[in-house]
Amino acid sequence: MSCWLFKTELEKFSIQDLAKAPRKTTYWDGVRNYQARNFLRDKIKLGDQVLIYHSNAEPSAVVGTAVVVREGYPDTSAFDKSSRYYDEKSKQDAPTWFMVDVQLVEIFKTPQPLEALRDIPALKKMELLRKGSRLSVQPVSSQEYQTIVRLGNAKSGKSSI
């Protein structure tokens, strides 16, 4: 069982959109970075836990959790000419891009803004907090995951640590 963090731009797809989706489940399409693709295709397994992060938000924050309900399969948006994620190089019989399906677990009572996470010693090494980090699908240690979930479910941001 592994833990991950998925970024999404607030205005494109939010955790509230996920909550409204049928069975609170969505395919995580549009990832167009090879390192992130490799995680989606090879490493992310059924039942893995996912932190959902809103980027380009006020403030940008980890806002909840989801669980992987389908492992990597071809990202069909790459084949769709009308999609903003269309990629002519990705072929049906040799897809370049992959996606997984995730189901909402919970929306945090207390979203965890980037700025606050930077102050938490247990998260010192977290990929999200590295300068210049842009990876939109990234591994998270179980300790980091648990730390953030505990804070997210607490009534106020910092008291429980």
Add this chain to the structure above:
DNA sequence: GCCAACGTTGGC
């Protein structure tokens, strides 16, 4: 296979 130019991400 180097690297400059370009495009994108994402915090601020």
Add this chain to the structure above:
DNA sequence: GCCAACGTTGGC
């Protein structure tokens, strides 16, 4: 909207 950091592309 700015721009730093990063990834990708393509000429050579």
